[in-house]
Amino acid sequence: MKICTITCHDVYNHGASLQAYALMTYLERCGHEVEIIDYKPDYLSNHYNLLSVDNPKWDKNLLTKLIYLALKMPVKIPSLIRKKAFDQFTSKYLKLTKIRYSSNEELKKNPPYANAYLCGSDQIWNSLHQNGKDPAFYLDFVPPGKLKASYAASFATDTLVDEILPFVKKKVERLDGIGVREKSGVEILKRLDIINAVSVVDPVLLLDKKDWNILGGEKFVEKYILIYDFDNSDLIRKLTLEIANECGYKIYTINPGKINYADRYFKFVGPETFISLIRDAAFVISNSYHAAVFSIIYQKKFAIVNRKESINTRMRDFLSDLKLNQRLVDEDYNLNEILKMVNYSKSVELLNEKIIFSMKYLDETLLSNVKVRNVL
Structure with a gap:
């Protein structure tokens, strides 16, 4: 099966890069063809921009901007070494779509082909940041008739502000499968009368220590x-x-x-x-x-x-x-x-149970897509 995933895969954060790699790798081991959608909206594209002014106090006029940049440049230029290390990881290990998308509208006009689409993992639904308010991270762009599901999507908080609740409810209840990373996420969705969400492990736990050693x-x-x-x-x-x-x-x-x-x-x-x-x-x-x-x-x-x-x-x-x-x-x-x-003895037992459950969730969610396609 061809699967496309969408997540914050290229934000120069160790966990974000590794969870994107882990979900892709696990799905490939299950026999699927996988691509990560190269989604880079403006709000996720300003990392290591040498000309960006990150403090609003200095963004008032050209003079203050120039002073800010002059002060920050000695720090910003060496940091490009870190950017290069992450870019090399992305190039070497992550299989991205050939097209880079910068908005949900672009994805709607020309979505990458797949049989199924997965959003997650990590803090893609964290509405304290713009990504949690972005329809793309709720698979809004997916064509009708295609499977849409989340895997280990995280709200990162216990509660959501009232203004975002209608948006989240509308987008999440459209999904064919809802796997969130924290049990608090399940409770958030229950309060929105979405009762079919389950808690699954972060993708990095779908791989074992031997995989990470490599x-x-x-x-x-x-x-x-x-x-x-x-x-x-x-x-x-x-x-x-x-x-x-x-x-x-x-x-x-x-x-x-x-x-x-x-x-x-x-x-x-x-x-x-x-x-x-x-x-x-x-x-x-x-x-x-x-x-x-x-x-x-x-x-x-x-x-x-x-x-x-x-x-x-x-x-x-x-x-x-x-x-x-x-x-x-x-x-x-x-x-x-x-x-x-x-003492890891009990923890390992509990974790293995959660990993098995999470693998079963993915298998059954993707299998439901195969059954629907066979009926059609």
């Missing part, structure tokens, strides 16, 4: 704590320094941002190195959903901290489902408890 890059041998911090969190800094002092570990960071207390910095690396750094870490500390997921894949000692942005249901639901709530830490953490080995 994708991973260099080997890191010394003992280190890996930090992946989107907020420059004071809590992550405090916890990291305490563990480093207690255990004698080095500190590595994969952040492109302002972390200044690490021994080694991996600011400009791509997704392969992200996998390697988690695989070889003695401890992982992060506020990233996919850092939590890969820490569990590799059965690491880890601690997850909430983000400043209201998107923490992702980590909370995931860790709760696997009985690993204690790995989500706050200011009242107990260092001795955090340093204990993680």
Whole structure:
């Protein structure tokens, strides 16, 4: 079967790239022909634009813009190394449509051919950002008679603002199958009287450790704590320094941002190195959903901290489902408890059940399309 997927596949984020790769790879192993729709609307196309002014205070007139760009250019030019690493990953591993689309209207006029279309995974329905308000990520463009389903689409929050509810309800109830990533997403849809949604695992969990080892890059041998911090969190800094002092570990960071207390910095690396750094870490500390997921894949000692942005249901639901709530830490953490080995025996059992369920959801959803086509 020919399947097209649509997701935020090219936003220079490790988790976003790896989940797109994972769903494509799993579907191919099931015998399908898969393409990722190369969808890059304006709001997802400004990464590493050397001439962009990201702070509205400096966007008032030509003079302030020029001053801003002059101040930021020494930072922006080196960051192109990171862009290159991600672009190489995309070119090497992701099978994209030949046409790049920039709007839902373009997709409607000339949709890529497929028997079935899947939207997901990751935060494609996060309405705190523009992608959650974009009809394309709800498969609005799919021609009549074609199967439309979501796989592990995430709202990223517990609730939606009232203004977006009619839009979400109208778009989601059109889908032939509804798989969301968090159980909180199922509850959101129930409140919209959509009762056929199910919770499925992130696509990276459809592949196993051996698969990710093949994708991973260099080997890191010394003992280190890996930090992946989107907020420059004071809590992550405090916890990291305490563990480093207690255990004698080095500190590595994969952040492109302002972390200044690490021994080694991996600011400009791509997704392969992200996998390697988690695989070889003695401890992982992060506020990233996919850092939590890969820490569990590799059965690491880890601690997850909430983000400043209201998107923490992702980590909370995931860790709760696997009985690993204690790995989500706050200011009242107990260092001795955090340093204990993680007991993965029950978590692995629960995770395997969820993976089997998720695979069955995909199989049955796609099989329903075959049955409909045979009837027609």
